[in-house]
Amino acid sequence: MATTPTGSPDDKTGQLATSTARPGRNSSPPPEAPKDDESKKGGPGSSGAPIEGEPDDTPSPATVVYNPPDVDPVCVVWDVDGVLVDSYAPHLKSWQQTAEKLGVSYTEEDFLSGFGKTSREHLKENFGASMSDEQIEEIESEKEALYREMVMEEFPAMPGARELIQALKGADFKIALATSGPAANLMLAVRLMKLQPFLSGVISGGDVAKGKPDPEIFLKVAKNCGVKPGRCVVIEDSKFGVQAAKAAGMGVLGLLSTGHDASELTEADRVVESLEGLAADDLRALLPKA
Template sequence: MNSDVQLAVLFDMDGVLIDSYAAHFESWQVVAKQRGGTYTEEEFVAGFGRTSRELIREQWNGAENWSEDEVAQLDNDKEAAFRDILNENFPAMPGGRELIFDLYERGFRIAVASSGPRENVQLVIDRLEIGSCLSAVITGNDVTKGKPDPQVFQLAAQGVDVPNPLCCVIEDAPAGVAAANAAGSSCIGLVRPGKYSVNLDDANLIVSHLNEINPAKIAELIQSRQG
């Protein structure tokens, strides 16, 4: 492949740029307790990578009959609780900010492509101070279909003006890996060790830490998948 071909990296946010596992789980528990219910870790893990609106409809007792306003209210309450928790303790993923600046300096176009609401994504971008490196930001507010549908990565590729086959997605959830594959992008899976680790075998490369990858390795991965 011509070295002048423009390449891009599309970063998922939760579990990739921030270690938000605990904050998201706690925020679901907060809103469940407020409504007299509980929320298990198994339910939480089952929803990795998908939008809160979808999970509420599927997991919340009786929510299949709720109005859109009722779903939106619970969604808003949950995400507000999440931001409160994150503002108290911001768990940046080791190596994420450094990787983004390294990619930017090497000429990659970069996007954040997340199922989270715009307010959450902007909070993370601001706290990491990576806004100047980004060519596009796609959030859950911009999509009509959550992962594993490829829409979020298709929109991100359009936003950075790079076709999906020349983009590499970095993801930590099976639904996100499936979305990247459906979009025709390369995918690096970032695994979470422990009891609730998930299967990312469909990714093209699996790593345990972001410092295991660099611009050269990402370019090689993208180029190796071209015909």
């Protein structure tokens, strides 16, 4: 999925660093000020050059340094299911109803085995490896449409998610979303949570050839956002997601969500039970050490 352009920090914002003295200046008393306004005649004051007798702490143009905004930004990459959206129950229910319609046995254990994988991969593993691409596409489309109907009734946003995104954006972080799910699910979350103004890029399952734990999805979203992998921190709730982020060379915040336990997140750099109360510095601390 193409990068979603958003407003970036003002690239004309900078700080001025000034020198407090200039070589070659002496401490003798300033001469008597000229009686005529020489600056209006094209005299010494009209060129911008220092006028003899200015205080020594007046900066000259040569000592003014322009500091551009961060040219090596930090990007926080968010998984969607279980991180932005508490989607465990509606996904499980929509998979079970799809399996029932097809006359296929499907348990909660089957559901748990698919975390982090694309729907295409999950369908082949649990509904028949011999299915054609057309059959997979049709079943996936029906299942995900059913899921979206369920979450539209009462959207289950994860507590603290939008507040943390706002804090990160305020600290000049880039924000990206990377999910193994369909683009329509991702964009539904973006619309209902009003996230569009915050985003620098999004990637969905249809944009990658391999699902997690392959790092493709995270490497691709980092490239689309113009950020080095080593300047990214991923928020993930699944074992495969954590493994994919680590394989991409990124920092990882593990989030304990419905259906997961801490044993799945042992490779994360930090594990939290909630996003509430987290700040930009908490994410910055998880960047891989150079």
